[in-house]
Amino acid sequence: xxxxxxxxxxxxxxxxxxxxxxxxxxxxxxxxxxxxxxxxxxxxxxxxxxxxxxxxxxxxxxxxxxxxxxxxxxxxxxxxxxxxxxxxxxxxxxxxxxxxxxxxxxxxxxxxxxxxxxxxxxxxxxxxxxxxxxxxxxxxxxxxxxxxxxxxxxxxxxxxxxxxxxxxxxxxxxxxxxxxxxxxxxxxxxxxxxxxxxxxxxxxxxxxxxxxxxxxxxxxxxxxxxxxxxxxxxxxxxxxxxxxxxxxxxxxxxxxxxxxxxxxxxxxxxxxxxxxxxxxxxxxxxxxxxxxxxxxxxxxxxxxxxxxxxxxxxxxxxxxxxxxxxxxxxxxxxxxxxxxxxxxxxxxxxxxxxxxxxxxxxxxxxxxxxxxxxxxxxxxxxxxxxxxxxxxxxxxxxxxxxxxxxxx
Numbered sequence: 001x002x003x004x005x006x007x008x009x010x011x012x013x014x015x016x017x018x019x020x021x022x023x024x025x026x027x028x029x030x031x032x033x034x035x036x037x038x039x040x041x042x043x044x045x046x047x048x049x050x051x052x053x054x055x056x057x058x059x060x061x062x063x064x065x066x067x068x069x070x071x072x073x074x075x076x077x078x079x080x081x082x083x084x085x086x087x088x089x090x091x092x093x094x095x096x097x098x099x100x101x102x103x104x105x106x107x108x109x110x111x112x113x114x115x116x117x118x119x120x121x122x123x124x125x126x127x128x129x130x131x132x133x134x135x136x137x138x139x140x141x142x143x144x145x146x147x148x149x150x151x152x153x154x155x156x157x158x159x160x161x162x163x164x165x166x167x168x169x170x171x172x173x174x175x176x177x178x179x180x181x182x183x184x185x186x187x188x189x190x191x192x193x194x195x196x197x198x199x200x201x202x203x204x205x206x207x208x209x210x211x212x213x214x215x216x217x218x219x220x221x222x223x224x225x226x227x228x229x230x231x232x233x234x235x236x237x238x239x240x241x242x243x244x245x246x247x248x249x250x251x252x253x254x255x256x257x258x259x260x261x262x263x264x265x266x267x268x269x270x271x272x273x274x275x276x277x278x279x280x281x282x283x284x285x286x287x288x289x290x291x292x293x294x295x296x297x298x299x300x301x302x303x304x305x306x307x308x309x310x311x312x313x314x315x316x317x318x319x320x321x322x323x324x325x326x327x328x329x330x331x332x333x334x335x336x337x338x339x340x341x342x343x344x345x346x347x348x349x350x351x352x353x354x355x356x357x358x359x360x361x362x363x364x365x366x367x368x369x370x371x372x373x374x375x376x377x378x379x380x381x382x383x384x385x386x387x388x389x390x391x392x393x394x395x396x397x398x399x400x401x402x403x404x405x406x407x408x
Contacts, residue, residue, distance in 0.1 A: 011123040012110045015130040016103055022134055023099040026141050027092055033369075039142050041268070043090045046076035050085060057220050057227025063234050063268065064144075066216050067176040071097065071147040094142075101146040102133050108153050109346050115160060116312055116347060125346035128354050132342045135361035138369070139336035146339055148178030153343045155181070156316060159188065164201040168208025175209075176216045180340055183326050185209065186296045187318035194303040195310060239271040239281050241332040242375060243367065245390050246280040247272040251383050263376045269332065270368070270376060284331040291325050299404070311407055316347045321400040328393055335364035349403055356396045363389035 030037075045062065048054045049069075056062035056069060064072075075093035079085045082093075109129060113122040133140055140146055151174035158167035171188075174181035188205065192198040220228055240247045242263055250272045254261040261274040271277070299318055303310075320341060327337050338361055345354055367375050367382035375382040 011126050012106065015106050015126050018130050019099060019103050019106065019133060022137055023095060023141070026137055027095055030091065030095075033138060037091075037142055039091045039094050040087060042072045042094065042144070043076070043087050046073050046090065047085060049073055050076050055223060057231065058223045061230055061234070062227065063231065065176045065179055065231075066220055067173055068144055068147070068178070071144045071177070098141045098144070098146050101150045102140060105146070105150050105153055105343050106130065108150075108157050109343075112157055112160060113346060122346070125354075128358065129342065129346050132345060132358055132361060135358060136335065136339060136342065136364070138365055139334075140339055143336040143339075145178060145336040148174050148181060149339050149343045151177060152181045152184065152340070155184070159315070160312075162201075164192070164198070165204035165208040168205040168210075169212045170208075171205075172209040172212030173216070176213060178340075180323060180326055180337075183292060183322040184319040187299060187315055187322060190296070190299055190303055191310070191315045191318075234267065238267045238269070238332060239273070240277045240284070241334065242270045242272055243335070243364075243386055244284070244331060244333040245328060246284055246331065248383060248387055248390065250274045250276050250280065251378060254378065255380070261378065263378060269334070270372075281331045284329060288326060288329040291329050292322060295322055295325060302404075309407065313347050313349065314404070314407060316344055317349075317400055317403050320344045320348065321397065321404065324393065324397050324400065328390070328397065335368065338364055348400075353396055353399045353403075356392050356399070360389050360392040360396070363392070 045056070045060075048060060049056065050073065054060055056066075062069075072094075075090050075097055076085055078093050079089050082089055106126065106129060109126060113125060117125075151170050155167045155170035155174060158164070158170055167188075171181055171185060189202060192202045192205065217228075240250065250259065250261050253259045253276065254274070259274050259276050261272055261276075263270050264273050265271075266273075295318075323340050323344075327333060327340070338357065341357055342361075345357055348354055363385055366385050371379075371382040371385075
């Protein structure tokens with residue numbers, strides 16, 4: 001083993017040890033952490049499934065996509081060998097599951113990054129991922145977003161190893177875990193179409209994606225589609241979450257005396273209630289869709305001209321741009337959404353974009369949960385912090401766009 005590989009190997013194990021210490025520390029601090037713990041909600045769903053034998057979507061409303069279920073239920077199943085299904089035990093095992101996914105993500109990055117930066121130092125990129133996991137750990141350990149992010153990373157793993165069928169399967173599973181990875185499919189297809197040696201393999205990608213979706217959805221379609229329709233209605237009816245760019249507009253307008261506003265807990269989130277809220281929520285949905293379509297059109301138009309000079313990281317950069325637009329333009333922007341970008345951060349060119357995201361992570365935690373009382377009272381401090389965080393993400397969006405422009 002060369003000295004370079006030995007150094008990288010030490011960094012990998014150092015990152016693994018750091019994540020393990022993070023897990024241990026998190027479990028010790030959980031009782032005093034000021035967070036709205038969704039793990040208790042996951043536990044209630046799991047108890048209804050394992051103890052009452054109820055079926056999600058049919059016997060009770062379930063607000064998440066179908067493949068979230070295995071990630072929620074597995075810690076419950078593992079409770080039984082350790083003494084039975086109990087909330088504290090479930091929480092510990094759920095945290096361990098999230099740790100395992102973060103560690104597995106580190107392993108995939110360790111194997112995949114040398115293809116992008118052969119002969120160059122990638123240790124700091126692995127370190128940046130590990131630091132990012134620590135900065136967002138309150139949400140990484142108490143939400144299942146790492147599951148979808150990990151499956152997305154698996155899709156890229158297969159994609160860059162010329163196994164498009166398996167890449168499609170992994171991406172399809174990711175979509176049915178958290179929905180957002182669907183925005184990655186068009187950049188993948190565009191890349192494969194215009195990089196001509198890959199064009200015949202497009203059908204493998206689409207077939208894998210379709211099979212994964214069909215297999216997961218089929219049982220829930222067979223038991224009746226009412227529950228799935230209720231899931232869609234739940235998300236379509238949600239209002240403006242307080243951490244979004246649009247909510248910031250409403251709060252600022254309130255400070256200027258242009259509208260009234262208050263915060264209420266609705267749809268399992270804190271939402272801004274104002275005469276402006278519904279129009280802005282509608283505008284958010286329209287802007288999200290139109291913005292994504294414009295991004296795809298811009299990518300397609302430029303690919304037609306210079307598709308033979310695309311760098312290896314083009315798909316990941318285009319995917320990052322699409323995901324970030326989806327986050328910023330959405331009517332819901334929870335801190336855990338930044339985990340979606342965390343697994344792609346090590347592939348980005350240069351340090352500026354990585355630093356911007358790492359700065360945005362702790363700023364996402366301060367308003368909620370640490371300043372949640374101020375947030376609900378519409379005090380200025382948390383909204384100023386959110387405005388800075390959102391400004392950093394907008395700057396990151398511009399840098400990703402500049403990276404894509406420089407490839408043409």
